[in-house]
Amino acid sequence: MSDQVVELNDDLRDVYQEVTNVAMGQAADRLARLLDVFVVLPIPNVNILEASELQMALQAASDNESVSAVCQGFIGKGVAGEALLIFNDSSFNDIAKLMKYRGEIDDAVQLELEMDIASILIGAFLNGLAEQLDMSFSQGHPVVLGQHCDIKDLITANAARWKKVLTLEINYTIQDHNINCDLLLLFSDDSIDRLNEIASYLLE
Amino acid sequence: MPAETKLDISEFHWMMDMLQTIDVGLVVLNEKYEVDIWNSFMENHSGLEPGYVKGKVLFDMFPEVPREWFCHKIDSVFQLHSRAFTTWEQRPYVFKFKNYRTITGTAEFMYQNITIIPLLSLSGEVDHVCILVYDVTDAATNKAQLEHANKKLEVLSQTDRLTQLYNRGHWEDCLTKEFQRCQRSRLTSSLIMFDIDHFKKVNDTYGHQAGDEVIRVTSKILRDTLRQTDIAGRYGGEEFGVILVDTNAQDAYTFAERLREAIQSITVKYEALEINYTISIGIAEIAAGIQDHTTWLERSDIALYHCKRNGRNCSTVFRPGMEAEGH
Numbered sequence: 001m002s003d004q005v006v007e008l009n010d011d012l013r014d015v016y017q018e019v020t021n022v023a024m025g026q027a028a029d030r031l032a033r034l035l036d037v038f039v040v041l042p043i044p045n046v047n048i049l050e051a052s053e054l055q056m057a058l059q060a061a062s063d064n065e066s067v068s069a070v071c072q073g074f075i076g077k078g079v080a081g082e083a084l085l086i087f088n089d090s091s092f093n094d095i096a097k098l099m100k101y102r103g104e105i106d107d108a109v110q111l112e113l114e115m116d117i118a119s120i121l122i123g124a125f126l127n128g129l130a131e132q133l134d135m136s137f138s139q140g141h142p143v144v145l146g147q148h149c150d151i152k153d154l155i156t157a158n159a160a161r162w163k164k165v166l167t168l169e170i171n172y173t174i175q176d177h178n179i180n181c182d183l184l185l186l187f188s189d190d191s192i193d194r195l196n197e198i199a200s201y202l203l204e
Numbered sequence: 205m206p207a208e209t210k211l212d213i214s215e216f217h218w219m220m221d222m223l224q225t226i227d228v229g230l231v232v233l234n235e236k237y238e239v240d241i242w243n244s245f246m247e248n249h250s251g252l253e254p255g256y257v258k259g260k261v262l263f264d265m266f267p268e269v270p271r272e273w274f275c276h277k278i279d280s281v282f283q284l285h286s287r288a289f290t291t292w293e294q295r296p297y298v299f300k301f302k303n304y305r306t307i308t309g310t311a312e313f314m315y316q317n318i319t320i321i322p323l324l325s326l327s328g329e330v331d332h333v334c335i336l337v338y339d340v341t342d343a344a345t346n347k348a349q350l351e352h353a354n355k356k357l358e359v360l361s362q363t364d365r366l367t368q369l370y371n372r373g374h375w376e377d378c379l380t381k382e383f384q385r386c387q388r389s390r391l392t393s394s395l396i397m398f399d400i401d402h403f404k405k406v407n408d409t410y411g412h413q414a415g416d417e418v419i420r421v422t423s424k425i426l427r428d429t430l431r432q433t434d435i436a437g438r439y440g441g442e443e444f445g446v447i448l449v450d451t452n453a454q455d456a457y458t459f460a461e462r463l464r465e466a467i468q469s470i471t472v473k474y475e476a477l478e479i480n481y482t483i484s485i486g487i488a489e490i491a492a493g494i495q496d497h498t499t500w501l502e503r504s505d506i507a508l509y510h511c512k513r514n515g516r517n518c519s520t521v522f523r524p525g526m527e528a529e530g531h
Contacts, residue, residue, distance in 0.1 A: 030284040072289075099276070111294050116277070123286030141291050141317045 008048050008166070008196075015199045020044040020168045020185075023128025028172070030124045035098045038175040045169040054165055054186070068110075069145040070118040074126055076137040078194045083122040084145075084184040087114060094177040111144060118142050121172065121183055129185075133198050162188035166195065229299070229337025232323065235282060237262050237275070240332060249301040249314070268300050281320045281333045288320040292344045303341055315344035364438040366416060367423035375437025375445060376497075382435070382447050383497040386490045394456035396446040397504040398463070398485040401516040403442040406481060414474045415442075418481060421472045429463045445504075453489040453521045460485040460519035468517065482517035484508055493524075 008016075021044060028039040049057075071084045095113050096105050103109070119142065130136050168185040187195055223230060224244045232241035238261055242254040252265060263271045277288045290298060292315040299316065303309040317340050323332040362374035370378065379395070386393050400406070400422060407415040419442060426436055426444065435447040448456050464483055472479040486508025494500050507522040514520075 030286075034280055034283050108294075112273075115289065115291065115294050116280075119277075119288045120280055120284060120286070123288070124284050127284075127286045139287060139289075139319075141319070142289050143291070144293065 008046070011203055012196055012199060013046055015202050016046045016166075016168060017044060019129060019132050019199065019202070020046060020170065022132060023125050024170050026128035026131075027121060027124030031120060034120065035174075037098060037177065040173045040175055042171045042173070045167070047167050047169070048192075049165050049167050051163050051165065054167070068114060070114050070142050071145055072118065072122050072142040073140040074137040076130065077135045077198065079135070079187065079191045079198070081185055081187040081191060083118075083126070084186060085114075085118045085121060086182040086184070087117075088180050091179045091181065094174075094179045098174070098177065098179070114144060115142055117181065121181070125170075125183065125185070132202070135198065162190070164189045164192070166192045227339070229335070231262070231335040231337070232332050233262060233278065233335065234332055237278065241334075245337070246299075250299065266299060269298055274298065277320055278333055281322050282330055285322045285330050287322070290316075290318045292317055292340050296344070299337060304339065309341065309345075310349075311341050311345050314339050315341045366419060367438045369423050369426070369444070370435065370437035372437060372439055375435065375439065375447075378435045378437070379445070379447055379501070380497045382449065383490065383494075383500060391450055392452050392490050394448045394451045394453055394487060394489040395500055395504045396448060396456060396460055396485055396487050397439065397443065397501070397508050398446075398460070398483045399440075399443040399508065401482045401484055403481075406479060410474065410477050410479060414472075414477055414479060417474045418472050418479060421470065422467060422483070425466050425470065426463065429459070429466060445501075451489075453487055456487045456489065457519055457521055460487055464517065464519055484511035484516045485519040486511060486522065487519060488522040 024044055025041060028041055031037075032039045067086060067088060069084055069086045071082055073080070073082050075081070089110075092105055092110050092113060095117060096109065099113060099116055101109060101113065105113075122142070123139070126137050126139065166187040170183045171180070172183060173180050226243070227245060229245040229249070230241060230243040231239060231246055234240060238259055239257045242252075242257045247253055250266075257265060263269055263274075277290065280286075281288050297313055297316045298318050299314075301314040301316075303311045303314055317338040319336040319338075321334050321336065322330040323334055325331050362370055364371040369375075382393055385391075400418065403415065403418070406418055419438075422444070423436075423438070426446070430436055430446070431448075433449040435449070437445050439445045446459075448459060451459070464485055468480075468482050470480075472481070486504040486506065488494075488500060488503035488507060490500060494503070503522040506526050507520040510520045510526055511518050
């Protein structure tokens, strides 16, 4: 099983691209209405990454002190995945303004904002994804990475269990605000087959 | 209605029973934040009965719940139809409940993770939300204890047992960092290396226990002399190093003399013994020509050996050319 090559054919890639587009659009629409802003819609990236590539990406995020990340696990119909939201710390002043927080932005407030934005973006996106694939996800509690643990340790501890990950990557920006964050939906290899199966119904 | 979808009344009864008894708080709120459902977890922990809370605004009963913050979360669930979360790491609790284990528990209150989920009405609208309250006290206190233990371990791994000063490894790390900081900021710091004169004789004459006591007293005087930002470590057996942050050689000399005089005037009493001793001090400030922290260390050492050659019990600031002297 572990030697099996996980591939993504063009049809499936298109399906994921389309599903991501729609889910992202729905999430953006709701975010725009909640915050009363215009959300710029990017083109999502669908990729199969090697564990080492993902490690490098996360490593880069952890080396860079001005970046913070929140992750949240979700699971449904045998598909387990993790949503990872990576923030640029320079965004927080603008996020605070949007979320109507007043006063100093200390570490506690920054944590609140991260959690809020993560809840909104991840939740709205998962809703859209679940709706299209006709499934529902249970969600764990979000965790701020690197707060009580080193990201490096997380990666090395888990690296042995998976070789490839399907990543749906969306870069959100908000017009007229200095807000930039990256939402990554990660599915490890044992979930990809199941997800492919579910997604292939959409091809028919 | 087909038979299999009809909810049997007894089935409904035990389902309600399940929701009542589950050890998770369940609260259903309408759009005006008024309570509709309040399960036994909430009743038992808050002491408020469902009959009393029904129809009342949540925040009126729990003034400790930060209203604006929580409304914001609830509103986002109504609008986005997606779940919202709060974790104990972000806010230890929303409802101030007592710890389940009031006697043996270490936390005073219940740490909580909270999920707010949208509830769809028959018409497909979200007109209610459900607040799920999870007790995560054990996880939270375990994590806190682990962090505390790790901090303690860190301190232990950096501390010299006998003197309670930094050990050599950690002190050298500090030295490297301070050197790099000075390189970046172009500020000057000074390094003092000192050792106890004729320490071997102390050991040989009075025994190792007495020698240890001399080292303990020396480090005590050193700690008392230090300023807040100075970094002191035990470098070797009877050799010590002090990094004087943002201090030039002249001020470092004043510091060194104060330390030397304090030690000269003290008499170490060990059992029936009275021991008087002195120290020799070498000083080097960061100057041009110092490429790395080892050179800095070498210069203090050279100044220290200069003291040794010149009768001990004195302080010497490194001068270029000092290396060649006495060879």
